[in-house]
Amino acid sequence: MNRFAALMDALVFTPARNGKIRLLTDYWQTTPDPERGWALAALTGSLTFGAAKPAIVRNLVMTRVDPVLYGWSYDFVGDTAETAALIWPARPGTNTPPPPLSEVVHGLTSAKRSEVPALLEGWLDALDSDGRYALLKLITGSLRVGASARLAKTSLAEWAGGNGVQASVDEIEELWHGLRAPYLDLFGWLSGAGPKPTVAATGGYRPTMLAQPLEDEDIAGLDPAAYRAEWKWDGIRVQVVARTLGESRLYSRTGEEVGAAFPDVVERLAFDAVLDGELLVVRDGEVRPFNDLQQRLNRKQVTPKLVKEYPAHIRLYDILFDGDEDLRALPFDARRQRLEDWYARTRPPAMDLSPMVPFETWEELAALRAGARDNAIEGLMLKRADSTYVSGRPKGPWFKWKRGPLTLDVVVMYAQRGHGKRASYYGDFTFGAWTGDPENGGELVPVGKCYSGYTDEELVRLDRWIRNNTVRRYGPVREVPPGLVLEVAFDSVHRSTRHKSGVAMRFPRVHRVRWDKPAAEADRLATLEAMIVE
Template identity: 65%
Template structure:
């Protein structure tokens, strides 16, 4: 646990990506199996500790520490693991036999539900504050040390095994990741050149996606329209459908298996291929707003009612495998022909083709994009006709060209303390627009919440403003008097039961802080209602 604790500490305090990679690679190189594998699982969110829930940890600490003091501390620190690690009574003596990470995981996995509290309590007593932090992060997840799963996997490519062994690439790791289980002993053996690649069932493998870069201002002038193809950018979630040999998988963008939530799609995958497309909710041929799709996400089971009310659909735009044939090295244009042929041949249900958008000059597309207010369209995709399907986000071949966001001036109503590096700052803002109340007097109703779009310096000013203008406190939330106007950018606005205004914004973010604008001049609710995508 000591090495893992030192790793987490180092990651928190090392701002640079290269520095983090070095720390991770050093840790993986010097830590034995299975400890390093469990650490990798924690870093990639792959550790499932069913019994050690935050509520259990809170219960343990509140039995040791005055609950009021604990809550005040948690409110200040903003991170449960860190709060508990710092507040846990500590007489300064560490245990003689250090706790091994692998032993802790094994003990938790074999322990019965009723045994977990005592186990955890004993460990917390035996560790120092850094060790407690590491243990709690390990079992509760949500590390917040500034390391993505992808960065952790990238570090694996730098283990530097035997000098004669060719290093394993990130794409190779990602391709077999879906088939690996913690503590990844066979993976490390392969990375260190002691064994071949771990055997995985390739038929259901997730193939890492090719991603697009945002189109920068002025970039079009440097691009030749003849070399590019255009498609609509659909407002759903990216999926990869993998079927063959009796197996079927729906993978999310990051390679998570979401098949269980989409049995309607799985049932339609009566083919042997790997295709790439956008998951949508489609009714009578029309794309439903994104929040309808959200009802279907993150579910372990779906009811028949849900399937009927929110029918899923995949709009396809690329093809990676046709049977056993790998198409990824082919140019986009050729893959597109293969996809068209395959669709005609197989015509799978609940799927259609994302049409190519014809154009001659960039101006044609600019006009289309500006008018693209139809449901389900977020903008345009530009793809080079000669681009092979390359995992990752290569610069140059694919661009996403989102339509301009909508803007509204909204008044801050509530502020909540943030998490992670922004804990102890009021950084999440609920804002509203004006409407007449029952007596015809203007009242604010909340329309959304945003927590980014400002710099650290602006955050400090916003925090100060919130503290100086609070009217009430509810735990980590403060109500503030009307006075601060935020210009909010958002992609669209929908009907929703979540807010009193019956409206919800999609992807709201702070575009500008309008210190200058009187709050009574902020936008009215009826202005937003005119923008609703039905």
């Protein structure tokens, strides 16, 4: 555990990408199995411990520390794991050796919830403050060390090269979802001690091809004849993997399995193909707003009523595999024809083809895009006719030409601390709009939350304003009087029964801090309601 803690600490304080890769490659080289495999799982977000919750950590700490002192400390530090790691008073005479990472993983995986506090207590006593911090970050699932899953896999490819093994990041990505922690077969291959793992027959995820954003002023430099256009639908990108010899699965664009929330989709995947598309809610042949899809996302249990009210549907963009045939090296036009042919003979339920948008000039396409918001469409996708399907976000083959965001002036009502490097600052805002004239009985009602869009310099000033104007505290939440106006940008707005205002924004972010604007001049709820997509 101490080696893993040292790696975490070094990653946090190494800002350069290449420096992080060197730290990781050294760790893979010098750490034995299965320790390095569990560390890889932790860094890539593949480790979860259902029985270990932040509340258990807080309650455990308060058996050793005065609750008031803990509360003051947490308010100053702003992070449960860091507060507990620093304030934990080890018992005199404790000589238990620090646990290896594998012991922690196996212990938490097999423990019942009632057994977790005793396990944690013993480990916390055996570790120093850095080890305690790493342990608590690990079990609460919030490492945030500035090393993404992609970076970890990049370091694996570089380490393999040093061992004389040719392994690209894309190859590792291709295998990833067919492997299980602690990845003994993966490390065996990359170290040169074993063969490359075989996952072709599994329901594994294939790395997704993504698009670059396109600004209006940049489109003039592109040749319209070289591109094909499709609508950018307002759902979530998914990969459908249905294999006759393996499992049928549904993945998000980042490789997260989402099929549990959509059993009505997964159970009907009776074919052998890998497809790329958009997950939507379609009712009576009409694509519903994203807010309807949110009713299905991240559900642990899906009732027949939910399935009936919010029927899931996949709008297909691309085909990656037709049976065992890998089509990704074909140009887009050829893959599109193969997709149309596959769809014509298969006719899968609850799926259709995303239609192509014919055009000859950018002006013609821009006019079509201008009306996209009225049809619950995010904008347009532009794809080069000759583009192969490659992983990542290469510049040039695919572009997303989104419609411009909506904006609204709102008033900050509540604030909480942020996360990671912003954990000490109040930068997570709940904001509201007026129900009417504030001087004639109008009140503020919450309409959204945001935690991004401002600079570090603006955050310091925002944090100071929140601290100087707090009127009440509700645990970690601070209430402030009407006085701080934000101009927020958002993609769309929908009706919501979960909010007092009856509306919910999609992807709100700070566009501008309106220090110059009086709170009474912020926008009214009626203005937001007029933007609702039904």
